[in-house]
Amino acid sequence: MPNDSPTDELVIRNGRVLDPASGRDEMADVLVRNGRVEAIAPELDSQATETIDARGCLVAPGLVDPHVHLREPGGEDKETIATGTRAAIAGGFTTVCCMPNTAPTLDSVQALEFVHSRAEDSAACRVFVVAAATLGRQGEQIAPIDSLLRAGAVGISDDGDVVASPRMMRQVLACCAQHDAVFMQHAQEPSLTEGASMNAGVTATKLGLRGWPKIAEELIVERDIRLLGETGGRYHVQHVSSGTTVELIRNARASGLQVSGEASPHHLLLDDRACEGYDTMAKMNPPLRSEADIHALRQGVADGTITVLATDHAPHTLEEKALDFESAPFGIVGLECALALYAKALIDTGLIDWPRLIELLSIEPARLVGLADQGVGRLEVGLPADITIIDPDCAWTIRRDDFVGKGRNCPFEGWAVKGRAVNTLIEGTPMPAGAANSILK
Ligand SMILES: [Zn+2]
Structure with missing residues (x-):
C-alpha cells in the first residue's frame, strides 16, 4: 500500500x-x-x-473484516482484488483478510506472493491473506504452514470446506499453535450435509429441499475444542450459525481455552424462511437458521462470547445465482451494507452501543489475525x-x-437501514x- x-x-x-x-x-x-x-x-x-x-x-479506527472472498486468482468474473477492496472502502473497511479458496488455492508461498503483488498494484485497502491448512484444501496433505506464515499469512483456514479428519485437524492445530497463529474453522461435518442446500426444518420440507442440520456445525466445533485442549493454540469458528455453537464457544472460553467466534450480518438478521420461493439470494453456507438461533447469536455478541464480526463477503455472478436453488452457489456479498446491518441487529435492539460495535469491527478482528501490534484496528497518535x-x-x-x-x-435489496x-x-x-x-x- x-x-x-x-x-x-x-x-x-x-x-x-x-x-x-x-x-x-x-x-x-x-x-x-x-x-x-x-x-x-x-x-x-x-x-x-x-x-x-x-x-x-x-x-473510528479503520474497520477490519477478517473474512472476505476476493476471488482472485481464478474467479475474476465474480470479483477481483481491485473491485473487492473498493467495496470494502465503500463499506468503511480499511483492512480485509481474504480466504484461500481461490483457483489455484492459496496454499503456497508463490500463491501468497501473487495476491500480495496484485494487492500492491490494484487494492484500494489493505489486504492480508488467510492461507490454506491443507494442499488444495483437500484435507489430505498439510500445507507448508510454517512457510506460509513466514510469507505473511495472518491465519490458517480451509474455508469453503472443513478440515474434516481429526488426525489432520490435530496436526494443523499443533502447527498453528507453534506460531501463535489462529486457525479458522469452516465447521461443517460433510457426511451430514451431502446434497443439502438449506437449513433442515419446516421450510426445507415445504420446499422439498434436503436439509442441512445445525449439528453438522456443532459436532465439528465440539471435536475441535477437545483437540485444542491437547494442542493448545488459538481456534476461531467462522460464520457461526447455530445457537448451540455459541454455547460451545462460551463454555470453552470459560474453561480458559483460546476459542473465538464470528457472526455475519445475515446470520444475525435472517432465518431460513428467507429461502421461500427458492430465493437463491438466501442460499449460503452455513445456511440461515431459525429465529432461536438468531436470538442466541445476538445474545452471544451481547455477552462477549462472540467477539468478532465478519461479512463472509462472497460474490457470485447473477447468472450463477439465477440457477435453480440446488445448483446455485452458496454465498452473498456483505462489505457494502454490513455496518448498517450490524447496527440494525445489535444497536437498534439495545444489545450493544456504537463503541462496542466499533470494537467488534476493529481491534477485536485485528487481534484475531495478529495485526493489532502493527497498529491495525487502532486510532492513536503515531x-x-x-x-x-x-x-x-x-x-x-x-x-x-x-x-x-x-x-x-444480496438478500437485503430495498432494506431501509441507518448508519x-x-x-x-x-x-x-x-x-x-x-x-x-x-x-x-
Ligand atoms: Zn466458510
Whole structure:
C-alpha cells in the first residue's frame, strides 16, 4: 500500500473520536500529517490545508473484516482484488483478510506472493491473506504452514470446506499453535450435509429441499475444542450459525481455552424462511437458521462470547445465482451494507452501543489475525491514519445496483437501514467509494 503523495496535513473536526483499544471516547479533532495521526485533542490549532467536518459523526479506527472472498486468482468474473477492496472502502473497511479458496488455492508461498503483488498494484485497502491448512484444501496433505506464515499469512483456514479428519485437524492445530497463529474453522461435518442446500426444518420440507442440520456445525466445533485442549493454540469458528455453537464457544472460553467466534450480518438478521420461493439470494453456507438461533447469536455478541464480526463477503455472478436453488452457489456479498446491518441487529435492539460495535469491527478482528501490534484496528497518535468516519444517523436504502463491487448477490435489496461510513481514509488519504486506484499509486 504505497502512498507516495499523502495529504500533507488534514484535520478531522468536531467528531466523536472512538478508539476502543485505548478506551478513548471523546469529542475531539484528529490531525493527520504525512499519513500518520499527529494529534487528537479538542479544538486543535492547525493550519491544515484540508479539513473534514465530522460533526454528528463517529471518527473510528479503520474497520477490519477478517473474512472476505476476493476471488482472485481464478474467479475474476465474480470479483477481483481491485473491485473487492473498493467495496470494502465503500463499506468503511480499511483492512480485509481474504480466504484461500481461490483457483489455484492459496496454499503456497508463490500463491501468497501473487495476491500480495496484485494487492500492491490494484487494492484500494489493505489486504492480508488467510492461507490454506491443507494442499488444495483437500484435507489430505498439510500445507507448508510454517512457510506460509513466514510469507505473511495472518491465519490458517480451509474455508469453503472443513478440515474434516481429526488426525489432520490435530496436526494443523499443533502447527498453528507453534506460531501463535489462529486457525479458522469452516465447521461443517460433510457426511451430514451431502446434497443439502438449506437449513433442515419446516421450510426445507415445504420446499422439498434436503436439509442441512445445525449439528453438522456443532459436532465439528465440539471435536475441535477437545483437540485444542491437547494442542493448545488459538481456534476461531467462522460464520457461526447455530445457537448451540455459541454455547460451545462460551463454555470453552470459560474453561480458559483460546476459542473465538464470528457472526455475519445475515446470520444475525435472517432465518431460513428467507429461502421461500427458492430465493437463491438466501442460499449460503452455513445456511440461515431459525429465529432461536438468531436470538442466541445476538445474545452471544451481547455477552462477549462472540467477539468478532465478519461479512463472509462472497460474490457470485447473477447468472450463477439465477440457477435453480440446488445448483446455485452458496454465498452473498456483505462489505457494502454490513455496518448498517450490524447496527440494525445489535444497536437498534439495545444489545450493544456504537463503541462496542466499533470494537467488534476493529481491534477485536485485528487481534484475531495478529495485526493489532502493527497498529491495525487502532486510532492513536503515531499510528498510520486508517480512519473510518461514520454517520450513525444516516438513513439509506440498500440498492445492489449502487454497489461498487462486482457482486449483486444480496438478500437485503430495498432494506431501509441507518448508519453509514461517509469517509474512509487510508494513511490519511480519503478514499471515496469506488475511488480510482491511482490515489494510492
Ligand atoms: Zn466458510
